[in-house]
Amino acid sequence: MKAVLLDAENHYRLAELDEPAPGPGQVAIRVAYAGIQWGDTMVRDGRFPVPRPFVPGFEASGYVTAVGEGVDAARIGTAVTALTTGGAYAEVVLAPAELALDVGDLPLRTAAGLGWGAPTAYDLVNTVARVLPGESVLVHAAAGSVGVLAAQFARLAGAGRVVGVVGSAARADYASGFGYDRVVLREDFPAALEGERFDVILDPVGGATRRAALRQLAAHGRLVVFGELGGFGPVPADSSDLLMNGASLLAYNSELLARTRPGRLAGSVRRVLGLVGDGSVRVDVTAEFELGDVAAAVGRLAGGVTCGKSVLRVA
Known part of the structure; x- marks a missing residue:
């Protein structure tokens, strides 16, 4: 699969990697869009240390393609928005099943715009x-x-x-x-x-x-x-x-909430999905980038240029 790697020199580059397989309690998602958020700037700047090379991206939308042990196989094919610990800037990402929420008919571009925010x-x-x-x-x-x-x-x-x-x-x-x-x-x-x-x-x-x-x-x-x-x-x-x-x-x-009380965080995502779905709240995706443009997208966010939400188009 195609993925973005952040290397030890703080350079983003496209690479070909093996598709990850979901473990217990996880789902694999074929990524349509990935959200860009402040955590990306913190990882890039070393304020949020992770082993390098690292596939960044902490939020995604797409379709469930596989499930791990303990996850209902009926979820395969479902459109979801997901919160991850990384890896969303790739064609396939793993996410906790509890934090991959069904989005119904909501456009996947909008679903990615929800993210952690x-x-x-x-x-x-x-x-x-x-x-x-x-x-x-x-x-x-x-x-x-x-x-x-x-x-x-x-x-x-x-x-x-x-x-x-x-x-x-x-x-x-x-x-x-x-x-x-x-x-x-x-x-x-x-x-x-x-x-x-x-x-x-x-x-x-x-x-x-x-x-x-x-x-x-x-x-x-x-x-x-x-x-x-x-x-x-x-x-x-x-x-x-x-x-x-x-x-x-x-x-x-x-x-911290995702690690200690994921059900509470998932409940909040569901409530937001309801409010976005009925038009009570507007998620504003203001910019869309290609997978190879991660450096520019993160730079715009860090520089205070971005308003609202930016996403990467992956699929």
């Missing part, structure tokens, strides 16, 4: 922050695949005000189409908000952004952290200050 956005709003009707929500990285979905889920939860923070005017224009009441530029943050406080803040950035967020929480507010786009580093939080404000600092790690 869709259940993450759903969980941030509904199972971690538990946004309530009338509450205000601030979303950082508002034009990314998680950000545009988080705004939509917040609206469905009844949020009274949703504000986004982005890195450029072009990204602000894009994010404005997904339910935000206001989108501000990161260079103007937090001054542009003039001391406004929020019931829920979703932060994948860290650093100074996270320190500012702790000061922007309203009484009983919840700060949810789910990434370190700005680089790893401690952000002190005084538990006494949180107590006096009735505030909470929460964390969400979808990769």
Whole structure:
């Protein structure tokens, strides 16, 4: 099969590899599309170390072609969206059967656009922050695949005000189409908000952004952290200050959830599939690349050029 390899020199190259066979609890998927996500930049940059050469790609859509021990053979031929630990930038990928979800009639291009971002956005709003009707929500990285979905889920939860923070005017224009009441530029943050406080803040950035967020929480507010786009580093939080404000600092790690509570993550994917299927939520695939263009696709994401979701066309 054709596959993309990331080598020890950080070069992507196309290679011919043997097709993998599913083990117990796994399915093999003939990949139609693979999603591009932030984990790809972390692997490329060595922040998420893996043995090299490595076949990257952590999310895919396609058809089940084989099943491992313990998996119902009736799943063969089913169209699925899948979350993987790697290998999706190839013609065949293995995935845990529990995290390969049937998509019915949903287009496979859209199904690949769900990836890890869709259940993450759903969980941030509904199972971690538990946004309530009338509450205000601030979303950082508002034009990314998680950000545009988080705004939509917040609206469905009844949020009274949703504000986004982005890195450029072009990204602000894009994010404005997904339910935000206001989108501000990161260079103007937090001054542009003039001391406004929020019931829920979703932060994948860290650093100074996270320190500012702790000061922007309203009484009983919840700060949810789910990434370190700005680089790893401690952000002190005084538990006494949180107590006096009735505030909470929460964390969400979808990769950990996949390993420890895969059924919970799969349940969130199913709920998202229902909302996308009935038109309540829009997954926006804004760019499509060929299998040989992985380096350019990942570079655009890392450089802040990508809005919404990018995918690779594999089949």
